[in-house]
Amino acid sequence: MTTRGQAQQFDKAAFKASVEKHLQATYGKTKATADARSWYLAVGRALAEISTGNLLATEQHVAEKNVRSVNYLSLEFLIGRLTGNNLISLGLYDEVSAAVEELGLNLTDLLEEERDPALGNGGLGRLAACFMDSLAAQEFPAVGYGLHYEYGLFRQSFEDGHQVETPDAWRGVEGYPWEVVRPELTQSIGLYGHVETYTDENGVACRRWVPGMQFEGVAWDLPIVGYDNKSVYPLRLWECRSSAPFNLQRFNDGDYVGAQYGQLEAANVTKVLYPNDNHDQGKSLRLMQQYFHCACSIADILRRHEAAGNKIEDLAKFETIQLNDTHPTIAIPELMRILLDEYHLGWDAAWAISSKVFAYTNHTLLPEALETWSENLIASMLPRHMEIIFEINHRFMLEVEAKWPGDNDKKRKLSIIQEGPQRMVRMANLCVVSSYAVNGVAALHSELVKRDLFPEFNELFPGRLQNVTNGVTPRRWLKFCNPGLTELVNEKVGKDWPANLEKLSGLAKFADDKAFQKRYMAVKKDNKQRLANWVMENMGIELDTNAIFDVQIKRLHEYKRQHLNLLHILALYHRLVNDPTFDMHPRVFIFAAKAAPGYALAKDIIFAINKVAEKVNNDPRLGGKLKVVFVPDYRVSLAEIIIPAADVSEQISTAGFEASGTGNMKLALNGALTVGTMDGANVEIREEVGDENIYIFGLLVDEVQKLKQEGYDPHRYYNADSLLRAALDVLETDEFTPGNPGQLAAIRQNLLNGGDPFMVLADFADYVKAQARVDAEYQDQALWARKAILNTALVGKFSSDRSIRDYVKNIWKLDAVKR
Ligand code: 7GP
Ligand code: PLP
Structure with missing residues (x-):
């Protein structure tokens, strides 16, 4: 990451002295007693001296004007x-990295200390x-x-x-x-x-x-x-x-x-x-x-x-x-x-x-x-x-x-x-x-x-x-979180895209360039490896970076339909186990989501996904084709690791319920292809990237409303679709909760007898079809690379600068x- 024109004047010696001063005077540590956290705090405090000075000066300047x-x-x-992001904005990332190295520290490790x-x-x-x-x-x-x-x-x-x-x-x-x-x-x-x-x-x-x-x-x-x-x-x-x-x-x-x-x-x-x-x-x-x-x-x-x-x-x-x-x-x-x-x-x-x-x-x-x-x-x-x-x-x-x-x-x-x-x-x-x-x-x-x-x-x-x-800041959500892609983009469209995201459209002309495709996919692979390492270290689960990384990260809510994703996983599981003619590219389903503490069904869905994960991740019959990972404690710093590593972005809310979504924008920007309904900003993402570079499925808003008026009956879909039946019925058994049948039954209950308020069953079949297209197209790596590059290139509209x-x-x- 390089320094730009407006970067702060940076005096390395003075900065190091300031860090050491704060280590001692503010945090009461000597170089001998300091741990990584106290060094992070001292570095943060030294940097805050710069930003606080500018804050007060800006305040005065604006007041005078x-x-x-x-x-x-x-x-x-x-x-x-804030630390990593502010370093990027200050234009001091490389300078501070070098300065802390002279203090015997590694900036990347220090940044990890921030809560x-x-x-x-x-x-x-x-x-x-x-x-x-x-x-x-x-x-x-x-x-x-x-x-x-x-x-x-x-x-x-x-x-x-x-x-x-x-x-x-x-x-x-x-x-x-x-x-x-x-x-x-x-x-x-x-x-x-x-x-x-x-x-x-x-x-x-x-x-x-x-x-x-x-x-x-x-x-x-x-x-x-x-x-x-x-x-x-x-x-x-x-x-x-x-x-x-x-x-x-x-x-x-x-x-x-x-x-x-x-x-x-x-x-x-x-x-x-x-x-x-x-x-x-x-x-x-x-x-x-x-x-x-x-x-x-x-x-x-x-x-x-x-x-x-x-x-x-x-x-x-x-x-x-x-x-x-x-x-x-x-x-x-x-x-x-x-x-x-x-x-x-x-x-x-x-x-x-x-x-x-x-x-x-x-x-x-x-x-x-x-x-x-x-x-x-x-x-x-x-x-x-x-x-x-x-x-x-x-x-x-x-x-x-x-x-x-x-x-x-x-x-x-x-x-x-x-x-x-x-x-x-x-x-x-x-x-x-x-x-x-x-x-x-x-x-x-x-x-x-x-x-x-x-x-x-x-x-x-x-x-x-x-x-x-809505929009998202390209500084945090591309430049900071995806240095590999940043370097590639810098080379092709110049370095001023973080302040002018529309410039990314200059990448489109390289979408069919085989050499560029290879480099783009290599960056994706590195990011997948970074996530896989994190998952191994923190959860002890091994992930194959050749698999499709399929990501749904957002709050747990019925309207966001994590349970539709789950039903698809159960359908794949069912077919892998029971249908010898069925095959698929290996896929890792990655979830991260917090449920409101008082939201019982949301918590049931988390529990079900975790139980399904335990089973499928260790089932030798699946030949490693299916992995499910529920990453705990979803937060911004986790999004920064998961988003650059995603191949597929799940944006599958019932049409009419997701006002916009912003995770959808971040994922597309980082080259994940969206599987999504015609809801919120998905509609505008499709307009920008083109119908062939997104997987749209499901009922439209007006169809959802009409179906509700006419009297929606989930049983109709259940009775008509044996795959859906298999996916739902297994929730009543003890397949995933050995010795405790019925522990996952609340979800099936809600969908069948609870009236399925968000029409999960109505969209299931079309969702499965869209996912089958994903599976087929991913296996053509050049085709996939082209689509991913075009996603990065064509979502410049979704910069929060434009909003x-x-x-x-x-x-x-x-x-x-x-x-
Ligand atoms: C969210 C919307 O659900 C999401 O679609 C949108 O992208 C985001 O706001 C930003 O506009 N809404 C909330 O997070 C929320 O709690 C209720 O809304 C007040
Ligand atoms: N939570 C965190 C930590 C996020 O970073 C984001 C957006 O990236 C969201 C929630 C919103 O996600 P979504 O738009 O998918 O609901």
Whole structure:
């Protein structure tokens, strides 16, 4: 990896001295007592000196320019390890590698010491991380706002095939070397209490919130280092602390225990990330997290605005706030509250500002993920916010009445308040009503948002509902994770593709070049060997790198259909054992996925895959043709090893359910061929790479919906297909759980008697056919190489740089600020 034009000035001697200083002064080790971890920490800290300097300088530069910026509010940022990536962005990879070598260390080994900051669940959090990277790379002024969870996403291990969760204290005892605390940015945040009316100095009656307790929000900044430039933007993570030894008011009221109870709660607010992906659990502590996040972030945005000498009336001119799904929705009534109660603006003036500040991204159509909060909960925790939400809704209902006079069904459907025995606040409705732009995350998804989720909103607010197709950062997801392919690409299209991914299209002309094909496949082979070594070292399973590496890595969810993949494996197993005429190219099925701790069926699927793996990996009848590996603890750093090694990418969600997917983009970029449904961004990947370079199968969105309406019957498929029957029925036996028949039966139950909610059986036959094509075409290595090369060449559209430019042009309207 080479240094580029904008690389930092690097003084090797000074850097080494800084590492040694931190080893001793910060981490209390001598060269004699230091272990690999303390060396990693010292190197990280020495590098952070550089990035922190640039962070503060960028902050000052942007403030002086007094330009418009975007504030990306997200409860999750799944950033992954920073050291390797920041070295690439700083342009110092080779220099630091050489410097640490002189200290007797190996950089690759040191990088392995870093624990992933797993401050997100999956796609939504990882997207936020790619977006921050692309904002910094293109120097669009931005601040990322999130939470400083003490525990990130749980760590996963397996005990007898079952998922076991343990807490993830990602900062370790020593703290994370890349973060810097910003005590001067501390915010005071209220909760509970009551609302009162008072008369101001002009004799006007006003409302104000008197919180029942106060928390402190402490800011930690992580540096988002711009690739090949000098800008570093903050990812600002708020940590909750208690502000006083105890709640004074309650203490004085004689409520001694209650006073300290508040203390205990403060410590809990940012303790742990909720481990749900595409699922809303509705716990009150989660609402507290959401409000704490929003209140700290809004206060910080207003602080910056005022410090620059700007008028509050001009807020929307200087700041836009992107809501990453509905999790930060409470920022809307929080800004309104401040404008009304603290700046004393009238409703119309406040709304004129607020309704031009917020934009909202929808990431899912799954009903169980659409957040609602009970009115009672909001009213007790945030009484003034509940009043404001009612007022927003009241005015909105007047608009609905004006558009559709007398249509109460429309009002019931669109209202922010869902009526019922327990009234609920629909956060998505609040977002759509209060934002100047709403977007879905892939073309198909955005169409479904308009057509199925919010058709009336689309009529009421023409143009508000838009699309921005997701993307991934080419720095982490090609340059950093796949050095072999990087070298090859550099040679063919030059070195500036990481900042201009469309340049990869220059590879297409080598797709039929035999020598290039050989080198491309040799890189793939090396990456497969690297993964095979990892699997051997960590799991003791031997993998043959001549086999097809078939990869499904993502959260475990019924809609993502890991169980469809499993049924295919069981079908292959059945045929290998029972059908002497059947043959196949050796294949390794690689899974990695965490299941939400409360999601029983997802855990059953993990258990089943692990049990099937135990059996097939040791069954001599299979002649080594079939291997199944469930790699534990899926996380960004594991994705970085698996993705470059993949031949086949499984993107097999039920059409209409995967909003976009981003794993699909990373895998295609690294030369894996997609086996996929016409869902999410698969549709656009197919458009880019061409139908002959992707394996599309299964029902289309409209077919799924029609089948559901007509009455879907899984038994129909079961009765008609003997291979499917064999694959399902073996789950009832003790084939994979000797002596314990029925341990895997829950999956079969769900698919047959549970109605098969995600139509696994309907897509099974077509899936098996697509897989047979994969098997046949892989055996023609030149043909396969051609297809893989074309995948790398033609997915330049899926750079998150392009996504960010789409946001900038169509929604945020920002100018870049070069340093
Ligand atoms: C995910 C979507 O499921 C995935 O399709 C998309 O690529 C990703 O967001 C980024 O847009 N959604 C979540 O991770 C999630 O938890 C519920 O959404 C709010
Ligand atoms: N989790 C991690 C660790 C990832 O790196 C990614 C994307 O690469 C995802 C989840 C999202 O995967 P998918 O888009 O397949 O759901």
